[in-house]
Amino acid sequence: MTKKDRPASRHDLKMSRPPYNDYGSLEQMIRGLRDHRPLDLNAERWRQAHPNADFEAWRRSAHQCLSAGLHYDPGPLDLQAEVHDRTDRFDFILERVAFNTTPWIRVNGYFLLPKGVTYPVPGLVVFHAWGGPIIFGKERIVNTGRDHPALEAHRQQYYSGRYLAEEFAKQGYAVIVIDAHHFGERSPRGLNGIPSTYDAFELSNEAFAEMSTLVASQLYLGVRQLNWAGTTWTGLNFWDDSRCVDYLCSRPEVDAARIGCTGLSGGGWRTNVLAALDRRIKASVSACWMTTGDYQQIYDVFGAIGTFCLLPGVWDRLDVPDLTILAAPNASMVASNSEDLLFLPDAQQEADRQTRLGYAWAGCPEQYAFYNPAKPHCYDADVQQAALAWFDRHLRVG
Secondary structure, three states, X not given: OOHHHOOOOOOOOOOOOOOOOOOHHHHHHHHHHHHHOOOOOOHHHHHHXXXXXXXXXXXXXXXXXXXXXXXXXXXXXXXXXXEEEEEEOOOEEEEEEEEEEEOOEEEEEEEEEEOOOOOOEEEEEEEOOOOOOOOOOHHHOOOOOOOOHHHHHHHHHHHOOOOHHHHHHOOOOEEEEEOOOOOHHHXXXXXXXXXOOOOHHHOOHXXXXXXXXXXXXXXXXXXXXXXXXXXXXXXXXXXXXXXXXXXHHHOOOEEEEEEEEEEEOXXXXXXXXXXXXXXXXXXXXXXXXXXXXHHHHHHOHHHHOOHHHOOOOOOOOOOHHHHHHHOOOOEEEEEOOOOOOOOOHHHHHHHHHHHHHHHHHOOOHHHEEEEOOXXXXXXXXXXXXXXXXXXHHHHOOO
């Protein structure tokens, strides 16, 4: 498709809220750059340009673009998994585990194995959110037996006071949870005022806030370090997350043919990417991370587009809804709360429109669902129930 044939991106979009984002004197320049993008691998545009091609042809091209845009592929390896200890939690067994995700990264995680069920059971990779207490990661959604006021407040605001991973384990799902890079025990230590060692649970509220600020202030440094090392935040975390699927598949108690993933916010983003690229993910629920590029650029880049979204070579060709469409024919639910201030309702509806068209084109419209409750940014009890029903529908046998 030549430049004159490309449909122009529209910036006079319907906006039901005033935008937060304004780039001042550079705004028009940015809009010009966005209008110049080919977006040639956006599913809707690609189909218009290739009326005789099928969905799989698009999916292969889009998959290749996204995979290349990660700028990372550590190759196969031996997980060398081990279980450090096991604790009986009445409804499930909680294991502290460790395994390799690359030859140079070994992660600690929590594996939740349901009790009173017939094995093998379906498995879930469950992700913590990006926003929140950055010096905690997996502890936000798994009860480790210790707590902190910052964790309690986070759970109350975003999860109806619940530990998200445990809600699925209680319903018969095996669950694996790890920290994202730069979060929890994987956050940087020993630089710019951050001690080499500390116990986040033991910090006073004042010390906790100070430490969180110090760690968050290194995020941009972390992105530059990753890019200078030849990769991206999304690339590193995708491969870590895909190794979590490897771990689930390695457990005899888990049915490798029935694997899903879910998460809130930045965890919703990780859900989108993992479901798009790892065909072993048969069902996913992405909570509170759905929009389109044109809408988000105008509405709120500063507050919602984190370092984890930066993928050179991708966003000039793909749009955000394409991540979900890439998962087809596997089952995808997008939980996109209409009162979420990070994402415009108009953008959520446009993303849903594109994704519905994509799943219909793939021949499996029933494999996609859009859950759009009038709620703020959260994965509360109602959203959890909707997610559980989705997983039960697509990952249960019989």
